[in-house]
Amino acid sequence: ETGVTQSPTHLIKTRGQQVTLRCSSQSGHNTVSWYQQALGQGPQFIFQYYREEENGRGNFPPRFSGLQFPNYSSELNVNALELDDSALYLCASSPAYTGDNYGYTFGSGTRLTVV
Amino acid sequence: AQTVTQSQPEMSVQEAETVTLSCTYDTSESDYYLFWYKQPPSRQMILVIRQEAYKQQNATENRFSVNFQKAAKSFSLKISDSQLGDAAMYFCAYRVIQGAQKLVFGQGTRLTINP
Numbered sequence: 001e002t003g004v005t006q007s008p009t010h011l012i013k014t015r016g017q018q019v020t021l022r023c024s025s026q027s028g029h030n031t032v033s034w035y036q037q038a039l040g041q042g043p044q045f046i047f048q049y050y051r052e053e054e055n056g057r058g059n060f061p062p063r064f065s066g067l068q069f070p071n072y073s074s075e076l077n078v079n080a081l082e083l084d085d086s087a088l089y090l091c092a093s094s095p096a097y098t099g100d101n102y103g104y105t106f107g108s109g110t111r112l113t114v115v
Numbered sequence: 116a117q118t119v120t121q122s123q124p125e126m127s128v129q130e131a132e133t134v135t136l137s138c139t140y141d142t143s144e145s146d147y148y149l150f151w152y153k154q155p156p157s158r159q160m161i162l163v164i165r166q167e168a169y170k171q172q173n174a175t176e177n178r179f180s181v182n183f184q185k186a187a188k189s190f191s192l193k194i195s196d197s198q199l200g201d202a203a204m205y206f207c208a209y210r211v212i213q214g215a216q217k218l219v220f221g222q223g224t225r226l227t228i229n230p
Contacts, residue, residue, distance in 0.1 A: 031216065033216060033217070033218075035218075040222075040223075041222060041223070042119075042206050042208075042220030042221050042222050042223050043160070043206075043218070043220050044220075045217045045218065045219070048216060048217065056216070056217055058217065088158060090158075090160065092160070092218075094216055104160070104162075104216070104218065106152075106159050106160035106161075107159065108157055108158045108159040109158045109159070111158075
């Protein structure tokens, strides 16, 4: 079974630009969540997608948006990039909306640097 | 709001010895899950161990065990017979059972294994 795949692995963008990060969920998983991990910090929940609908959101502004596709893969879009958006962005998938108690399967993340 | 606190930014242990990582959390929920995740330099979050709050018995996975004190809202991780491959960032995380599968992470503890 395949794990969670994220692309690209690294990205450098200029302040004010827009970025799209991609995530392929693990086979059999229909729920995808995105997390932002600033350097030296724990991950912070951005939002979650289930059956192509956003069904939970953390304390992030609207310029953070997402999509989930019929094959359960997902995109995270960030508009008007700010320097503080520099972070590791982690995608995680799980088997169902209510989840099980096994937690998520995480990808290796995309390291975004905003200059 | 739920919060997770890891009071030890860094810990070190001699190879083959035992180390305990601390975690406390705050919640008004009675039913929830607790997790310990390991994040090596590869950046992928790897589930180490999980605990259901309704279970009084402490979870154990090979060399890893937890001390779950529900009344004290404490969830420490004990690593026995430490190995060089255990070196990583360790994150404690909390999740409610109902609703979106939002994980709330602590700030992490960097564990170093001395040969």
